[in-house]
Amino acid sequence: MTPSIRQYLVITGNYWAFTLTDGALRMLVVLHFHQLGYSPLEIALLFIFYEFFGVVTNLVGGYLGARMGLNRTMNIGLFLQIVALGMLTVPASMLIVPWVMAAQALSGIAKDLNKMSAKSGIKLLVPDAEQGKLYKWVAILTGSKNTLKGVGFFLGGVLLMAAGFTGAVIIMAVALGLVWLLSLFLLKEELGKSKAKPKFSEILSKSRAINVLSAARMFLFGARDVWFVVALPVYLHTVFGWDFWKVGGFMATWIIGYGFIQTIAPRITGNMEGKQPAVLWAAALALMPAAIAVGLMAGWPSQVVVIGGLLLFGVLFAINSSLHSYLIVSYARGDGVSLDVGFYYMSNAAGRLLGTILSGWIYQAYGLEACLWISSGLVAMAALLSMMLPVRTVPATGMSG
Numbered sequence: 236m237t238p239s240i241r242q243y244l245v246i247t248g249n250y251w252a253f254t255l256t257d258g259a260l261r262m263l264v265v266l267h268f269h270q271l272g273y274s275p276l277e278i279a280l281l282f283i284f285y286e287f288f289g290v291v292t293n294l295v296g297g298y299l300g301a302r303m304g305l306n307r308t309m310n311i312g313l314f315l316q317i318v319a320l321g322m323l324t325v326p327a328s329m330l331i332v333p334w335v336m337a338a339q340a341l342s343g344i345a346k347d348l349n350k351m352s353a354k355s356g357i358k359l360l361v362p363d364a365e366q367g368k369l370y371k372w373v374a375i376l377t378g379s380k381n382t383l384k385g386v387g388f389f390l391g392g393v394l395l396m397a398a399g400f401t402g403a404v405i406i407m408a409v410a411l412g413l414v415w416l417l418s419l420f421l422l423k424e425e426l427g428k429s430k431a432k433p434k435f436s437e438i439l440s441k442s443r444a445i446n447v448l449s450a451a452r453m454f455l456f457g458a459r460d461v462w463f464v465v466a467l468p469v470y471l472h473t474v475f476g477w478d479f480w481k482v483g484g485f486m487a488t489w490i491i492g493y494g495f496i497q498t499i500a501p502r503i504t505g506n507m508e509g510k511q512p513a514v515l516w517a518a519a520l521a522l523m524p525a526a527i528a529v530g531l532m533a534g535w536p537s538q539v540v541v542i543g544g545l546l547l548f549g550v551l552f553a554i555n556s557s558l559h560s561y562l563i564v565s566y567a568r569g570d571g572v573s574l575d576v577g578f579y580y581m582s583n584a585a586g587r588l589l590g591t592i593l594s595g596w597i598y599q600a601y602g603l604e605a606c607l608w609i610s611s612g613l614v615a616m617a618a619l620l621s622m623m624l625p626v627r628t629v630p631a632t633g634m635s636g
Contacts, residue, residue: 245421247376249309250353252414253316254380256407257346258387258490259394260320262483264335266392267400284336285343286591289584292347293577305352306422312348313415315341320408324401347584350380355567355576370501370561377560378497378553385490388483444566444625445575448513449582451620452559455517456583458613459552460590462524462606466598467545474603475538493549500557512558517618520551521611528607541603555617562624 261282268278299308319342322334353376394403471482496503504512527544531537567575597606 242422245418246309246353247379249313249414249418249422250349250376250380251383252411253313253346253349254383255387255390256316256320256411257342258384258487259391259403259407260323260342260387262388262391262487263395263400263403264323264339265483266395267330268335280595281332281335282339283588283591284340285346286584286588288340288343289347290581290588292344293351293579293581293584295577305355308348309352309422310415310418312345312352313411313418315345315348317408317411317415319345320404320411323404324408327401347580351577351580355564369565373561373564374500374557375498377557378494378500380494381497381553382491382494385487385492385494388487388490392480392483442566442575445563445579447620447623448559448562448566449579451513451517451617451624452563452579453582453586453589454613454617454620455552455555455559456586457590457593458520458524458586458610458617460587461593461597461610461613462603463594464587464591465594466603466606467541469598470541470603489545489549492546493553496550496553497557500554503554504558513555513562513621513624514618516551516555516558517614517621520548520555521614521618523548523551524607524610524614528604528611531604531607 264281265278268281319338322338322341323330325334391403394406397403398406468482468486471477471485477485504516523544527540527548530540530544563576563579567579593609594606597609
């Protein structure tokens with residue numbers, strides 16, 4: 236086993252462990268506060284700081300990664316998640332909304348430090364000439380993360396039933412603590428540390444390609460979350476009459492499937508000679524929310540339209556997301572890679588924050604159809620922006636490299 240593969244496995248294992256606890260923690264918080272009588276919209280608002288601090292963390296975290304090394308930022312992310320879990324082990328009387336929001340804010344910082352470090356680290360393990368292998372490795376990391384996040388949803392429910400809220404949180408904190416100790420010893424020192432100490436002013440990317448891709452990413456993830464975060468779960472519960480466990484199980488299954496499609500995206504996109512895959516796949520995705528909205532407005536069977544449309548949306552969105560994840564790692568400079576990746580994922584977090592806020596507001600005021608039309612418009616913006624990207628051919632070797 237080569238040193239680069241060993242480091243890839245350590246980074247991926249680290250990221251997997253973190254992602255499991257991240258998904259489980261979200262489900263634990265949702266279920267626990269649902270049991271306390273909070274509405275779905277109120278529960279969603281508990282995660283606003285989680286998303287907001289993702290914007291800040293990605294911007295500053297890229298700078299820290301370039302100065303300190305990605306091994307340190309990844310381990311700091313793990314440690315902060317352990318602290319966030321520890322904050323939730325206080326007595327039930329202290330689990331008030333501001334305290335939980337603070338714990339979620341810390342968890343959001345931890346998550347984006349970990350993700351930025353993992354995505355940036357892969358860039359440094361693959362030679363520039365092996366773009367096919369880079370695409371494949373990024374796709375596996377990205378897709379497996381989302382699959383495990385869905386598994387984490389199930390894990391959170393199981394732990395809640397088996398050990399209660401506090402017991403579940405303690406179990407996850409102890410398990411993640413062991414992963415953190417292993418990571419301290421196994422991750423290569425100085426990974427991703429820039430040779431030239433970057434200035435803080437360099438956190439804003441000077442690359443046109445990265446700026447355009449970042450803007451497209453913001454609209455892409457805003458388009459997903461504008462109907463997925465609040466509107467869809469509430470719609471499934473109130474309109475379809477699904478109980479909370481059915482809603483949570485369906486959402487978890489969707490995320491697992493979405494992650495699987497991401498891992499095989501290189502096989503689906505293949506070699507698109509002379510074309511810009513990001514434009515083509517975004518244009519296809521933009522049609523899907525609009526088609527669902529038209530079906531609902533036309534009075535077609537709502538369960539068939541929404542569930543079927545959501546499955547197709549998931550396939551197309553997964554391909555778009557995987558392509559974007561490859562492009563940012565490919566475009567990023569070799570020295571100080573975390574600066575570019577951090578800036579890009581700052582835009583990703585901004586899109587999630589925008590989508591989360593709009594999802595609750597638009598659904599409450601205008602309904603699911605309005606959320607879907609806005610989703611379609613946001614994806615169309617991502618497609619238009621992608622037309623400004625440099626032509627990038629996805630290598631056929633991505634299928635076997």
